[in-house]
């Protein structure tokens with residue numbers, strides 16, 4: 163399901179007025195800058211994650227909805243527009259799920275080798291996104307959620323982390 167949804171994001175033509183309104187409602191200017199510097203594919207995906215959370219989680223007690231939705235909209239901001247070609251996204255997404263060691267081995271910080279660079283970006287995007295968020299003055303709690311969004315689920319983690327991870331895998 164998540165895999166199919168990610169594939170359909172590759173063909174999105176643009177964001178709707180409602181999409182822009184959602185972004186404007188939850189993100190301040192630095193947040194919007196981070197959001198709009200992502201590729202349209204990632205904007206579409208993060209909007210789906212945010213909508214899933216608004217639908218399934220926001221009504222629950224004890225959840226910091228504001229920060230959760232901010233993190234949802236920004237969690238993949240470490241993937242900057244132009245970092246990955248569409249065909250490489252498909253390959254890298256497959257490797258992340260089914261052969262993470264190969265993705266790691268292929269990963270090179272070398273733009274002249276686009277597939278290897280795409281593996282590198284995919285590998286570092288949580289850390290890179292968190293660094294960018296902190297540099298722009300985004301709430302440290304949101305930056306931490308960005309940084310950990312691919313970390314394994316474990317004990318002593320906040321409900322926001324737990325829900326963000328589930329939503330990211332669902333949509």
Ligand SMILES: [Fe+2]
Pocket residue numbers: 237238287288311312
């Ligand atoms: Fe991610």
Ligand SMILES: [Fe+2]
Pocket residue numbers: 207237238330
């Ligand atoms: Fe994601």
